[in-house]
Amino acid sequence: MTFELTKEYLDRIQTAIDAGDETTLRADMDELYPADISGILYELDTTSARYLLSLLDKNVGAEILVNLDESIRDGFIASFTSEELAPFVEEMDSDDAVDLLNEQPVQLREEVIGLLNDREQARFIIDLLHYDEDVAGGLMQKELVxxxxxxxxxxxxxxxxxxxxxxxxxxxxxxxxxxxxxxxxxxxxxxxxxxxxxxxxxxxxxxxxxxxxxxxxxxxxxxxxxxxxxxxxxxxxxxxxxxxxxxxxxxxxxxEQAEDDIQAISGLSGEVEEDDTLWVRAKAQLPWLLAGAVGSLMAATVINGFQSELGKIAALAAFIPIIGSTGGNVGIQTASLIVQSLSDSSGLTYSLGQRLLRTLVLALVNGAVVGLLAGSYTLLIGEPRLFSVVGLSLLSVVLLASFMGTITPLLLNRIGINPAVASGPFITTANDLIGIGVYFLIAEYLLAEL
Amino acid sequence: MTFELTKEYLDRIQTAIDAGDETTLRADMDELYPADISGILYELDTTSARYLLSLLDKNVGAEILVNLDESIRDGFIASFTSEELAPFVEEMDSDDAVDLLNEQPVQLREEVIGLLNDREQARFIIDLLHYDEDVAGGLMQKELVxxxxxxxxxxxxxxxxxxxxxxxxxxxxxxxxxxxxxxxxxxxxxxxxxxxxxxxxxxxxxxxxxxxxxxxxxxxxxxxxxxxxxxxxxxxxxxxxxxxxxxxxxxxxxxEQAEDDIQAISGLSGEVEEDDTLWVRAKAQLPWLLAGAVGSLMAATVINGFQSELGKIAALAAFIPIIGSTGGNVGIQTASLIVQSLSDSSGLTYSLGQRLLRTLVLALVNGAVVGLLAGSYTLLIGEPRLFSVVGLSLLSVVLLASFMGTITPLLLNRIGINPAVASGPFITTANDLIGIGVYFLIAEYLLAEL
Missing domain, CATH: 3.10.580.10 (CBS-domain)
Structure with a gap:
């Protein structure tokens, strides 16, 4: 019962647009919901999209514009004069009108408001423009009974x-x-x-x-x-x-909030989507990749400082990955749980002290299990002298990463940054770096031959 | 205008419960919405919670039970006989009643349905029990006009x-x-x-x-x-x-879906929350930690295979972290974008071929930038012979991780597993492992002295 956009359908529409076949287009669009027509506009070039929109009722057109994804709408609206845009804005709910106008240059915005025939709508919009978009006032609509x-x-x-x-x-x-x-x-x-x-x-x-x-x-x-x-x-x-x-x-x-959280955890900056241009995607990915790379290069500096130790016991290098990835993984897990509990304020929450105590106990259990697994591996590869080094390092790394994973999101939240960032690649790399430092220090301390 | 649960308020309620002061309790609860009373029940022991519930109207009690978090409700309901539970189920919307009964043992469920006075409600519930909870039939309610x-x-x-x-x-x-x-x-x-x-x-x-x-x-x-x-x-x-x-x-x-995605990305299995028991949390964290650890130990085996090479050029070890973390980070970023686009089916989507081509181009850009950064670092630490090894390895790692990050979620989605798992620690570690293999192979091939 719902519409699915196919390549064939789209070709048919494009052909009708190219032929200027208004009758077919009007009949076809009449059968669709505005939200479906929005989906079609995504796939048309600006000229075709504007032509199609011009054939429809202004109130349908208004709903289509409201439904468009912001990233695409901006570019599309840029092709409108204020005289062309105003009739659509006239038909929108006040909150949607403000969302759209807020994305436009001040001059266009003012002109459109001046051109509105419905003076109540104009007053509604001017009222709503005062509010930040992340508070109730910025989300509300004036229309009500x-x-x-x-x-x-x-x-x-x-x-x-x-x-x-x-x-x-x-x-x-x-x-x-x-x-x-x-x-x-x-x-x-x-x-x-x-x-x-x-x-x-x-x-x-x-x-x-x-x-x-x-x-x-x-x-x-x-x-x-x-x-x-x-x-x-x-x-x-x-x-x-x-x-x-x-x-x-x-x-x-x-x-949107869920998407923001997932993007923060995944190390993507800005609201990016798979079908954005490659340039937009590179701009979203590179900052965190580079931040992660810088962290890892600091770890490289640490490792380089222990070159003589590595020269004596080459097997030490084999455990660099597990130290790094375990720290990162524990950090993500812990931070995610804290982020989740921050966004869900039902019931009482733990005090910082209780949180840290619980984190400590849990980290001891997790650290001991992972430490024993990796320790057994040292025996397997015939490096029993590394048993305590690797085991103790992992225990310390899990403890530290759990601590960081608890503190960082709480701190970010306090200063108004999305705490989900604490599960992202930068923090993960920081845990990685600290872990490797701890590992080599423990190695140096425990191994007599170093 | 909304209620906030404080320690003082809770103490007052607990004191009134201990004293059996029905008048105070009834008056206090009368001022609250059922959703707020649910929040109070979380903090009481089972006996106190049941006593408080018994003082309220059955339809208020029903709403409170519906509002309770499933993980806590199960344990609480377990203390009810079918005779005690039925009057509440009677008052629930059919979909909520089915959600609650579905969590109970078959015998209790059947008994409760048998005890319902409202036979229409009983018939509604029996109808709805047929459906899986992840299809429309399992979510719908029979009540409508x-x-x-x-x-x-x-x-x-x-x-x-x-x-x-x-x-x-x-x-x-x-x-x-x-x-x-x-x-x-x-x-x-x-x-x-x-x-x-x-x-x-x-x-x-x-x-x-x-x-x-x-x-x-x-x-x-x-x-x-x-x-x-x-x-x-x-x-x-x-x-x-x-x-x-x-x-x-x-x-x-x-x-719920957003929470599931975030938990999958964060490497948490099952629906776990910060305030769950430490045993539940360890059970949620350890499987992925151990999976990650096993992956890293496989990387350790690879590194161990190159001990003689490491003996000759100890600085090779310094780049293990950047190879590993870059692979992991690129994998997460790519997979997250694919997962997001899978869950948002507006407009046309790319074919597999187009996706891979876009991924390839983007990976070349990202890989070149990160590769050049790390390459410059080799010059900085006076190891110019590692420039091409590190640079080329990073380029390959970014290419491989982008490819894996694109393919894995699509594959998981096809076979019906939450594709967000592809951003989780196991996949990240797999990228890590492959990256390190590639790194040492390139090193062996390019460095004449190995």
């Missing part, structure tokens, strides 16, 4: 009717006092079932979860998930109702 | 009234024919605004996105996100309406 507490159900239905065109999804009607302060809400279900002349004051729900404009969007996401909300009203510090955030925007926030 | 196409708005409102208690959130009323086949829907907003005697046949929306019971939940999540749906109807192959999936369940699916 609100009603005074001293009205009745019939008046409420009238209000919905007047707002119906503007507010695409009505989950609830918000109840406010004369000063616009949020008092509660009435669900749409309740309105359907209520008597026509029932007083709003008698039927509204006073127990309402609202968020302030300055709340970080990640916190809003958590609240909406925790309380299973479809929409959450946004208020200012005086409790005045300013807007609402709907669940579809929160789904986007959650998806 | 549906109406025959030949009725009018007034009859529709009556139907909503009758279902109101059962169906917590009504987004739309589904329209079916006499055989129960899904024809379309009417949004609640439309019902509010329609004339009482308007015919459903005249006002319903025929353009409806539905999913079949066998669709994987990840696909359902994608569809709901793409089309911004609050709820999606679930049908069987004949198009008969069987249930619906609401957006809050999809939010959970998305969150």
């Amino acid at each position: 609100k009603i005074q507490v001293d009205t009745n159900v019939n008046q409420c239905i009238e209000e919905i009717r007047q707002q119906a065109e503007n507010v695409e999804k009505v989950y609830a009607v918000y109840v406010v006092d004369e000063a616009g302060k949020l008092l509660g809400f009435v669900s749409l279900k309740k309105i359907v079932l209520a008597r026509k002349y029932a007083k709003i004051a008698d039927i509204y729900e006073q127990d309402v979860v609202a968020v302030e404009t300055y709340r970080p969007v990640t916190e809003v996401a958590e609240i909406m998930q925790k309380y299973d909300l479809d929409a959450v009203p946004v208020v200012n510090v005086q409790g005045r109702l300013l807007g609402r955030i709907t669940i579809d925007d929160i789904v986007d926030v959650i998806t | 549906k109406i025959q196409v030949d009725t009018n708005v007034n009859q529709c409102i009556e139907e909503i009234r009758q279902q109101a208690e059962n169906v917590e959130k009504v987004y739309a009323v589904y329209v079916v024919d006499e055989a129960g086949k899904l024809l379309g829907f009417v949004s609640l907003k439309k019902i509010v605004l329609a004339r009482k005697y308007a015919k459903i046949a005249d006002i319903y929306e025929q353009d409806v996105v539905a999913v079949e019971t066998y669709r994987p939940v990840t696909e359902v999540a994608e569809i709901m996100q793409k089309y911004d749906l609050d709820a999606v109807p679930v049908v069987n192959v004949q198009g008969r309406l069987l249930g619906r999936i609401t957006i809050d369940d999809i939010v959970d699916v998305i969150t």
Whole structure:
């Protein structure tokens, strides 16, 4: 029942575009949802995409533009004049309009706002432009249905009717006092079932979860998930109702945050995708690769400092990989668990002391197991004198990496950097480096012949 | 406006529980949302938690049980007899009831179903137990409002009234024919605004996105996100309406999948959290640590095979870390991008050939940059004869790791394993191992004195 874009379909569309066959194109697009048409635009060149868009209703076109991936939308919008863009912006929800305008040069943005016929929409947009995009105010939309507490159900239905065109999804009607302060809400279900002349004051729900404009969007996401909300009203510090955030925007926030975390862990900087240009991909990959390389070259300097030891016992070199990779792996595992617990604030969390104590005990177990495995290997290759060196080094490396894996994300989080970076290649390489230093120091200390 | 659990609050509750002070407890819990009470239960022992739960209404208790984290709920539910559990299950949405019962031993499950007074609920649950939990059928709930196409708005409102208690959130009323086949829907907003005697046949929306019971939940999540749906109807192959999936369940699916991916990348097996017991954490960490260790010991064997070469040029050992970590890092970066593109099926995707070609070009750039950096370092430490060995090895390692990072997730995805595993420590170590083999082979080949 859902649309799948094929090469054949795309060829057909391209042929119709080249032939200027408006009838076919209009008929074809009529059968698709805007989100599907967005998928088609990705595959067309700018001229073809603009032509296709020009054949559609402005409100469909607006939804298509909203659905486009930001990275692609920017380039596409750049080909529009403010006169061409304004009719689409007119049709968008205020939050989507602001998202789009925020990506544009200031001049284009101002011109488009000036060209809007719907002055309420213009005012909504100007209001929303004030907020950072990572707080509730930057995510909310101004479109909502609100009603005074001293009205009745019939008046409420009238209000919905007047707002119906503007507010695409009505989950609830918000109840406010004369000063616009949020008092509660009435669900749409309740309105359907209520008597026509029932007083709003008698039927509204006073127990309402609202968020302030300055709340970080990640916190809003958590609240909406925790309380299973479809929409959450946004208020200012005086409790005045300013807007609402709907669940579809929160789904986007959650998806983006997960992608950010995975990119941070994977050592990719910036929001990059597989189908970006190779130049964008290289720019995303190289910084962390080079940071990792510099770390490893520092390890190389350490190893070089022990050249005479290596000359005497060449087998020492064989354990460089396990020391390095174990440190890195333990560091990633520990940091990931801390990151996960930071982003999930249900229940009480451990104090730093408790965390470190638990980390210590766990590291002793993990370190002992890996140390014994590697120690046995030294016997296997006939280097029993390395048993304690390798075993003790691994135990120390696991301890250190667990400690670093616990501390680093907490520290990054404190100073406002995505803590998932602590699982990335730079930290991994740092663990690697420290591990190798420890290894050679233990070797030097324990082996009489060095 | 939202509740934050503090140590002081918890102490107060515990004291009231110990004193059996029902009045205080009831009053306190009355002010909280069920999701907040779930957070409190985490911190109580089983006896206290059960006592607190027994003071609350069964429908509040049911919601609390639904909100509990699965790992903790299992242990808690184990203390219930089927007679104690049934009244809670009675109050749950069918999908939540099935989730909970699926975790229980078969006998308890059957007994609870037998004890339900609401036979419709029992039938719903039995229906849903047939489905795997990772397909649409396993995620859907039976509770929904549906109406025959030949009725009018007034009859529709009556139907909503009758279902109101059962169906917590009504987004739309589904329209079916006499055989129960899904024809379309009417949004609640439309019902509010329609004339009482308007015919459903005249006002319903025929353009409806539905999913079949066998669709994987990840696909359902994608569809709901793409089309911004609050709820999606679930049908069987004949198009008969069987249930619906609401957006809050999809939010959970998305969150869980992101957590799974991050755990796979981080080398954690099973769903583990920071506050799990140390035994659970060790069990989650050790398998991958040991797998990584075995890989590194294989690398050790390779290095040992080149002992005489190392004896002659000890500086060779210094570059083991950069060879290993660069391979690992490039592998993770590449695999992560592939995993991301696999989970995002908008637009056309590349063919395997195109992917490999792009990977090749990118790897040449990345490899050349990292190779030149490390090559310069050989000059810095006065080992110019290692320039081409290290540079060429890094270029090869980046090429190989990019290739592996592209192929492995595609392969894992094909055979139904979470492709994010390809960014995990085992694959990273494999890249490490291959890199070191390549390094020593190139060294042997290029250096005349070996």
